[in-house]
Structure formats: structure tokens, C-alpha cells
Amino acid sequence: MYIPQEKYLRTVKAELQQRLNIISQWNIQPGSRILEIGCGQGDSIVILANLVGEEGHVTGVDPAPLDYGDPFTVAQVHANLKSSALGPRITFEQATLQEHLESNPDTQYDYAIFTHCLWYFGSPEELNPMLASLRGRAKRLLIAEFSLDARGDRTTVPHLLATLAQGEESSRVAGVNYDSNIRSLHTPISIKKAASEAGWVLDKESYVDNPPEALDGRREVQAVLSKEYEKGIACEPDEIRRRFAEALVEALKAAIDSLGPGEEVRTMSSWLGCFA
Template sequence: MSEHPPPTLDSPASIAAIYPHKGPQHFPVVLGQMEQRVQLVTTWGIEHGENVIEIGCGQGDCTVVLATAVGDAGHVIAIDPASLDYGSPYTLGQAQAHLRASPVGKRIDFVQADPREFLRGTTDKYTTAVLAQCIWYFSSPQTLSAILAALAPRVKRICLSEYALTASDPRAAPHVLAALTQASLECRKPTSESNIRTVLSPAALKAAASTAGLTLLKEETVVPPEGMLDGRWEVGAVLADDFETEVQESIQDERERAVVFAMRDAVRAARDALTVKEERVHTMDIWIATYATASYK
């Protein structure tokens, strides 16, 4: 069992301290992620004692914040279909094992399963379902629709967050372009293991929620914390030599290939237009929404 004291929402650093990280040099990276997840959980108003189901938990960065919010009287069941050896710098299996041994570990159950299959195999109900910046990992828009439809009879509310495809901070413009560039490549592959597989805007997400019979309670678009580095990582991935090789290998039509390369050039130009270039790339805006289901009282 970890010797760290129980974390609190008003101290993202206390949550980052129990999340796996590679020493002091890696701690600021984890802290930026925790600050953003606290931003989400606070906006959604997750309360002490809730029974939460999280879809697409990954390594558990939002899971640990949810477990902090629900307290000892609450519980989080965290679902992800990815292999336990997927992920970097820690795999899902390593990160989840670390969190199980943390001060909030008893509040969490990690389950490796397709969310739809998991929901078909249980009749359990929950107060809240959470999908925190996982939707772009889905293989198609229909996957989201199926998950929302399966969750709706089981929960009182569904909390969503995803990148907004807007840049309130001009430094985030390269990130918006990088996300669309990655998506333009990945949608041409039969299967994808990219971080960005299906790009859906907030308008498309709201349409899917409406089709599932959900009622929007509140929404807002926020600028993520300065320490959240996803924008820098995604821009770097698009401008890497490996990305160019993937385009050459995955896209045979020369016109389609030219579109992806033109978008990549736009990413580079947007990054180079910044005063300090890549070091100043910021993460794009994040859309946060809370929906009520028909069972909401």
C-alpha cells in the first residue's frame, strides 16, 4: 500500500503524487493531466458517494480523480477494451496495478472489456457514466451511439468531454490542425491504433446524444491548463518522419495523399508562426457536457 495520504480535489498535486510517474522530471507532466481531469470532474459535479461507470479509462488518469471525488462511500468501475500492454510511458496494466495499490485503490475496479459487451453482460445501474476524452479512440461514430444507447437505461446522467476543435488560445491552432491531419490519415486505414481514430465535433456529439434520448443539462468549452501537453505531443507526432512514412504506405491515391500532406504543411506553418515555435504549442479547447437520461430524477 502506498504511503501517500489520501488525495483531495483541491490539490491536484496530491492526486498526481499517487499516479505513476518517472521521478521528479516526469511529475509536471502528470500534474498537468491531473489539473485538467480535476477541471472536468469539478465541472460535472461528481459527488461523494456516487457509483460511477467510466468508459475508456485508459491508464486511469481520470479514474483516480473520480475515485478521489466519490470518497470511501463511492465506487468507480473503469472499463477499457485495450490490451493491458498498450500505452506509454506506462502500460495500462502497469498504471492500473499502481492505482489499485494507492490510497484510493479500494474505490476502483478496472475491467478490460468492450464497453458494449460489458453492459450486455450485467444489469447493474450507476449514478453517473463518464466518457472523458476517449471518444476519438472509437472505431466509428456508430460505436459512440451504441454505447450511449446501452448506458441510458443504466444511469441517471452521462458526462462527456472531448476536444472542441477550437482554439481560444491562438497557440492551440496547430493542435486543431494536427488532430484533423491525423484523422485524415487514420480514416483511410481499415483498422487504426492511433490516438485519433474518429473525430467528432461537439455538434456531432450533441446530435448523437439527442438521438440516444439524452437531455442536455449544461455544457461549456474551456481552455485546458498550461501544463497539459497533448497539443505539443499531437503536433510532434504529425511532423515526425514516421507520419510521412505512414502516409506513403497507407494512401495510394495521389490526390488523397496530397490532401494529407497539405494539412501536415499547414500544421508546420501554424507551429512556425508561434514566437517560440513548438515549445509554445498549447492544447486546444475542451468541450464538457452533462446529460440527463430518461431515468433522471
């Protein structure tokens, strides 16, 4: 896929700004040893590696295939980061958290971090054992995920509704549409519940608004308004579930139509939880 360079840079900048807004809330100290779970292409890693300084280290684990990603693959971006000045402070590992912890049984971390990755999990039940396995391995647990909260702003209502629509889809066709961005709809409450069950104690929670340029909201809206999504609904054999899925799409379209001239879909704010 060809993306004009200017547009691509704008997107990258917005994504980095979003991560920076989140991570700057966590007051991470130089010299920290960090484990980032579900690091993807490494958007947060760049910022974290900068914060921990020369004495610190950031390990990013993600089981995603290395050829995932567009216009650059995971492998390309990782190689680029590794060859940068921050390279020595970064380790990437293509592995699940479990694999990583088992193959490094003595490594301890100051922070275990999940930034905007829980919704990609194959199933919401995967979170509990992960959080349990981090007990005794990390001093603090930091989690950021989009909230289900439009925060009174009508330009974020479409992102909320597109998220609910995909949450409905994933409750109906779990495992089938692996391309969906929201396969595992976690919320502040479900995250706090999972953390508590794993023995973590909530220290602080807050919300961070995302920059207007962040594309997550628009991307989720496009996914739900796609022909493919419509086809998926049309295949649903249960009439009443199909109707409910259609109603969610209709509510989304209405929310977009209600935006004023010049108003664009904005990404919802992120919820941040800090556990000890």
C-alpha cells in the same frame, strides 16, 4: 523508454490537473456510483474515486490490452491504484462497455462518464450504440472531448491542425494505422447528435481551457510531423487525396513557424457535455 523522473512527474501532474479541471465542472456528489468508459490508465478514476468518498464507487472499463502504456503499463498503474487508500472504491475491468453491461445486468449508475476517449474509438459509429445501451443504466451522461476550437489563441492552432490532419488520415486509411491517436474524430456537434439519437437530452455544455503544461497538443503535432506519418502520406495512391494530406501538414508547419519566440504549442480546450 527511459524518462527522467522530474519530466515524468511534470507530465503526470499536468494530465491530472487537466482531468481535475474537467471533472470539477460536473459537481459530482459524495456517495455517487460512477461508470467510466475508456478509463485507460485511470487518470480520471483517481480524481473520481476521491470525489465519491468512502460511500461511493467508481468502475472503470476499457478493452485495451493490459500491457499498453509507456513508461508504465495499464496493468502496473491499475495495481498501484488498487493497492492505494482509494483502492476499495475502484473496480477496473478489461472489457467493452457492452460486455460490462451484459455481465452486470442489474447494476445502476449515477453517472456514465467518457473523458477524452472518443477519439480512440476504432470508428465514430461505435458511439451511438454505446450511448443507447447506457439509457436506463445511468442517470446522467457526462462527456469531455477536445473541441475543434483554437479559441482565438494562435498557440492552440497547431493542435487544431494536427487533429484535422489525423482526422483526414483516419478517413483515408481507417483501421490501418491503429497507432494513431485520432481514429474517430468526434466533435461537440457529432457527440450531441449521437446522444440525442440515443435518447439523451443535453442539460448543459461548456468549455474548459487546458493547462499550458498539458502535452496533448505537442504529442499530436509530433505525430503528424513524424517520418512515419510522411511515409503514410507518400503511399497514398490517389494523387488528389495525397496532395490534400500534404497541404494539411504544410499548414501545420506554417502554424508552428508563426509562433513567437518562447511560445509553445498549447493543447486545445475541452468541450464538456452533460446529458440526462
